[in-house]
Amino acid sequence: MVSFIRLVAAAAAFASSAYAAHTITFHNACGWAVGQTVSNYPGxxxxxxxxxxxxPAGGKQSITVSDxxxxxxCDKPPNSGCENDCWGGIAFGKASCSMTEFTMNGHNNLNYYNISNIQGYSVALMIQPVGGGCENLICxxxxxxCKQAYRPGxxxxxxxxxxxxDQAVRACGNRDYNVIFCP
Known part of the structure; x- marks a missing residue:
């Protein structure tokens, strides 16, 4: 009986951890390869x-992030000012650096997302919550x-x-998101 309880507990833990993930799928609609850097915020x-x-141009790739x-x-073009942690750009006297930002399971268990060009504009971007019901952002x-993205500088x-x-920030309960380059 103890083994059965452990098995059920393990299955429940696995199921909840499998559900406790978000998929972000990148779609490249540009006519050139795009590079990105994924950066964790502390905490x-x-x-x-x-x-x-x-x-590559016309390609897609997905990542999975935890609750x-x-x-x-951040966009990582050949001449980008983005460093490995997505810092850089015009605020640091470097080339521009467009980026998307996410907070998963924030206030009221919602996911918050935005497009930021604060460090400069380098590529057209769209964030699209998968499943509808939430607002797309496009720049x-x-x-x-300003309701679509933070402005350069x-x-x-x-x-x-x-x-x-923070009028460029949206909140949504959807689990997964598409980020489209050159929408």
Whole structure:
């Protein structure tokens, strides 16, 4: 009987850990290969997969992150200012560096996501929650609307003082997300 209880407990733990993951799938619609760097923020759940990704034109690749993951994925073009931890860009006198940012299972157990060009715009991006019911974010140029992405150099998070704080951030209960390059 004890063995049966252990087996049931192990199966339940495995099932909950299998469900306690989020898949982010990168789709490259650009006419060139795109590179990304995946970076964990301190204090969040970890990502243990490959931190440097390269996706050929027309290709796709997925990563799995845990519940509680808090991190960013930055564009890593050949002349990007993004360093290995996604720091760099115009704020540090380097080339531009577009990125997506995620907090999984944040406040009210929702997932928070945004497109950030604070370190500079380097590629068009779209975040699309899988399964619908939540808002897509899309930024196709350096001057995309503040409700879609943080603007280059704007560390205030208020669209240069003209809007609400963090208006580019969305919250969603969906587990999985697509990030599309050159949508």
């Amino acid at each position: 969040g759940g970890g990502f243990n997969g490959p931190f440097q990704l390269s996706i 509680g993951w808090n991190g960013r994925i 196709q140029g350096v001057n995309c609307p 704007d560390i205030s998070g208020t669209c240069g003082g003209t809007g609400a704080l």
